[in-house]
Amino acid sequence: GENVEQHPSTLSVQEGDSAVIKCTYSDSASNYFPWYKQELGKRPQLIIDIRSNVGEKKDQRIAVTLNKTAKHFSLHITETQPEDSAVYFCAASRGSAGAASKLTFGTGTRLQVTL
Amino acid sequence: DAGVIQSPRHEVTEMGQEVTLRCKPISGHNSLFWYRQTMMRGLELLIYFNNNVPIDDSGMPEDRFSAKMPNASFSTLKIQPSEPRDSAVYFCASTPGPGGYEQYFGPGTRLTVT
Numbered sequence: 001g002e003n004v005e006q007h008p009s010t011l012s013v014q015e016g017d018s019a020v021i022k023c024t025y026s027d028s029a030s031n032y033f034p035w036y037k038q039e040l041g042k043r044p045q046l047i048i049d050i051r052s053n054v055g056e057k058k059d060q061r062i063a064v065t066l067n068k069t070a071k072h073f074s075l076h077i078t079e080t081q082p083e084d085s086a087v088y089f090c091a092a093s094r095g096s097a098g099a100a101s102k103l104t105f106g107t108g109t110r111l112q113v114t115l
Numbered sequence: 116d117a118g119v120i121q122s123p124r125h126e127v128t129e130m131g132q133e134v135t136l137r138c139k140p141i142s143g144h145n146s147l148f149w150y151r152q153t154m155m156r157g158l159e160l161l162i163y164f165n166n167n168v169p170i171d172d173s174g175m176p177e178d179r180f181s182a183k184m185p186n187a188s189f190s191t192l193k194i195q196p197s198e199p200r201d202s203a204v205y206f207c208a209s210t211p212g213p214g215g216y217e218q219y220f221g222p223g224t225r226l227t228v229t
Contacts, residue, residue, distance in 0.1 A: 032216045043206060043220040044158070051216075089158060095216040102148070102171060103218060105158045 002027040004092050006106030013080050014114055021109045023090035024072040032095035033066060033073045034103070038087045047088075048075070051095070080113045087111070117141075119221035121207050127227045133195040136224045139188055140209030148218060149182055149192050150206040158206075164190065165212065197228045 003026040013019050025033075034049035050057045050064045050073065057064050061080075066073040077084055087110050091103040120139040128134055140147050148163040162172040164184045172182070179198070184190040194201055204225050208218040 034217065043222050045220070046217055049217065093216065102160050102163055104160075107157050 002030060002092055002094075002104040004090060004104050004106045006090050006109060008109060009107065010110045010112070012112045012114060015080060015082060017080055019075075019077045019080055019084070019111055019113075021075045021088055021090070021111070022072060023074070023092075023106050024070075025092040025104075026071065027092065027094065028071065029094050030092040032093045033064070034091050035062075035064060035075050036089045036091065036105075038089065038108075040086075044089060077111075080111075082113050082115065085111055085113045119207055119209050119219055121205075121221040121224050123224060124222060125225045125227075127229065128197055129229055130198055131196045132228075133193065134197045134201075134226060134228075136192040136205050136207075136226070138190045138192070138207030138221060140190070140207070141219055142188070143211065144209035144219075145187065145212035146210045147184060147190050148208040148210070149190070150208065150220075151203045152206060152223075153203045161192070194226075197226075199228045202226055202228050 006023045031052035035047050036044035037047045038044040048059050048062050048064050050066050055066055061078045063076045087108045089108050090106040093103045094101050122137045146165050149161040150158055152158045161174045162182045163170055167184045180194055182192045204223045206223045207221045210218045
């Protein structure tokens with residue numbers, strides 16, 4: 001089955017700096033890679049995702065890059081703000097047109113943005 | 116749009132009791148996922164359904180756990196008998212299904228087994 005590794009487990013940055021979280025996956029058939037943000041006591045919420053037919057996707061201060069050859073993908077947050085503090089999870093799945101398939105999650109990165 | 120609805124939000128029970136968690140997916144979504152989250156094990160997929168049919172239950176920890184989806188708008192996760200190690204937050208998520216990969220999570224049920 002799929003195995004997703006995520007690094008670092010904790011990350012502390014100063015407000016305004018950039019943060020980068022990296023994930024690797026094992027299943028070369030995986031083609032869908034979402035990132036979720038989970039604030040303390042809340043549900044995971046999708047913040048950005050990428051499919052294997054593109055190498056990069058950007059949404060305001062958040063971007064995701066994908067290297068299919070190396071089987072790794074990364075989340076980049078620029079101009080970090082205190083409200084970015086949360087746990088971030090990467091995930092991978094063999095999305096298909098026919099039916100939903102399961103996500104395999106990384107172990108999470110706790111991001112702390114300090115003033 | 117009400118989003119994914121879970122009940123109860125909090126459940127405290129004694130070891131050996133039966134626990135039933137409930138989930139209502141987003142209307143029109145035809146795939147439903149049950150997850151368990153703990154500090155030690157992270158976010159684990161327990162089981163998921165497509166069109167009310169269980170597709171993969173390999174994450175169900177043992178026979179004490181069972182899940183059903185009798186119709187497109189309702190699912191239950193049952194633990195019988197419950198044990199202290201079952202204490203966790205249980206999330207339900209739904210996705211539109213074919214062509215729609217995004218999973219939308221419910222608020223979760225925090226289960227404490229004493």
